[in-house]
Amino acid sequence: MTTEKLKRNFPLTEQTLLLSAIAFLLLALYAPVLVHWYDGWLNKSISIEHEYFSHGLIGIPFAAYIAWTKRHRWQQLANRSHLLGGILIGLGGIFYLSGLPHFVNLSFPAILSGICLWLKGIPGFRLMGFPLLLVFLATPTDVPYLIEPYALPLQSFIANIAGFILSSLGMDVTVEQIYLFVGGRVVEVAPHCAGLKMLFTSLYVSLMLLYWSGAIASRRKTSLLLGGAALISVTANIIRNTLLTYFHGTGNAALFDWLHESWGGDLYSAGMLGLIVVLLNVIDREDEEWDDEAEADKLESEQS
Numbered sequence: 340m341t342t343e344k345l346k347r348n349f350p351l352t353e354q355t356l357l358l359s360a361i362a363f364l365l366l367a368l369y370a371p372v373l374v375h376w377y378d379g380w381l382n383k384s385i386s387i388e389h390e391y392f393s394h395g396l397i398g399i400p401f402a403a404y405i406a407w408t409k410r411h412r413w414q415q416l417a418n419r420s421h422l423l424g425g426i427l428i429g430l431g432g433i434f435y436l437s438g439l440p441h442f443v444n445l446s447f448p449a450i451l452s453g454i455c456l457w458l459k460g461i462p463g464f465r466l467m468g469f470p471l472l473l474v475f476l477a478t479p480t481d482v483p484y485l486i487e488p489y490a491l492p493l494q495s496f497i498a499n500i501a502g503f504i505l506s507s508l509g510m511d512v513t514v515e516q517i518y519l520f521v522g523g524r525v526v527e528v529a530p531h532c533a534g535l536k537m538l539f540t541s542l543y544v545s546l547m548l549l550y551w552s553g554a555i556a557s558r559r560k561t562s563l564l565l566g567g568a569a570l571i572s573v574t575a576n577i578i579r580n581t582l583l584t585y586f587h588g589t590g591n592a593a594l595f596d597w598l599h600e601s602w603g604g605d606l607y608s609a610g611m612l613g614l615i616v617v618l619l620n621v622i623d624r625e626d627e628e629w630d631d632e633a634e635a636d637k638l639e640s641e642q643s
Contacts, residue, residue, distance in 0.1 A: 361454060368435065369447055373399070376479060388483040391536045394543040395477030401547055402470035402477075409466055416459045416466065424456025441481050448475040469550060476543055483535065490535055491517070493573075498528045501581040510588065521588025526580075534576030537608060541572040544612055548619050560622050567618045575611040 379385030380393040431450035434442035452471055455463045464471075494517040502514035505521065513520040517528045545568040549555035554564070579598070586595035597603035 365450070372443060372447065385479070388481070388487075389479040391483045391539050392477055392479045393536070394540045395479075398473045398477040398543060398547065402473035405470040405473075405550070406467055412466060413459065413463065416462050418458065419460040419462075420458070421456040421460045421464075424453045424458075424460075427453030428457060429453075444478050444480060448478050473543075473547070476546075486535065493534075494528045497534070497573075497577050497580050500577050501528070501584055504577075504581050505584060505588075510585070512584075512588075519584045519588075521584055522590070524588050524590075526584045526587050528580055534572055534579075537576060537611065538569060538572045540608065541568040541611065541615060544568075545615055545619075548616065552619060552623070554619065554623065557626070560619075560626060563622050564615070564619055567622075568615050571611060571614050571618065575607070575614075579607060 376385075376389075376392075376395060379389060380396050383390060427449050431446040431453055434446035434449060437443070448471060451474060452464065455467050455471065459466070498514050498517050498519055502512045502519055505512045505519075510521060519526045519528070542565060545564050546555075549561055549564060554560040583595060583599055586592075586598065594603075598607065
């Protein structure tokens with residue numbers, strides 16, 4: 340799949356000019372798209388499903404930062420082209436020219452990946468693999484529409500747990516599938532309220548933390564943090580839906596709106612993400628203690 344026909348040893352100045360031209364072209368093509376994404380995420384002026392990707396607010400700049408820190412290693416790679424790079428660039432161009440929002444969005448990671456493969460081949464793609472992954476996972480797509488029908492078990496689980504908690508507190512609560520009836524009022528645990536957005540954000544931020552701390556090199560740390568982040572997200576959403584049901588059932592509209600649609604929800608999400616940072620610190624500390632114990636056992640066995 341690899342061809343050496345277009346292999347060149349560009350002087351640094353020519354290579355810099357080429358990369359600058361590509362950067363300006365990408366900026367001209369995708370600046371309006373990125374502005375649309377950020378405006379929608381910040382002002383919540385896009386669909387709920389596209390809000391699922393609001394982690395791109397920090398993820399895309401972080402991806403750009405990682406790519407920038409790897410620029411010297413990029414320049415040291417041999418110039419070689421991979422056929423898949425041309426295919427992805429062509430496919431991305433077709434997607435962009437289609438004018439369909441979903442395909443225009445997907446063209447962004449497709450063209451970025453294609454450029455890496457076309458300029459530096461597989462080594463370049465591997466070097467930029469993580470920032471490309473961050474961009475892809477932050478690109479608004481129709482995936483939430485496809486996932487939502489399968490979220491019913493999670494919605495039902497959260498509704499039943501929230502109903503159990505409120506019943507234990509003495510409230511008259513009736514649970515029917517994903518609906519909670521309290522004081523003549525009904526609360527629906529919709530897919531968005533079931534925490535799919537928070538789950539996506541939790542896992543995405545966990546990946547960023549793993550990379551930043553270097554823990555991503557450890558399968559054990561990666562598995563523990565991603566699993567713990569998912570558990571924290573589900574637990575946090577059970578508590579959140581319990582509070583929302585309580586506020587709505589008792590007629591406390593101000594607190595309901597504050598937690599559901601105002602900055603209270605953002606504050607709650609920030610607190611949840613803070614717990615993930617704490618979890619990573621705990622995992623790191625336990626891992627260090629594990630290494631110390633293993634080293635002590637090794638020394639003891641050698642002395643004996």
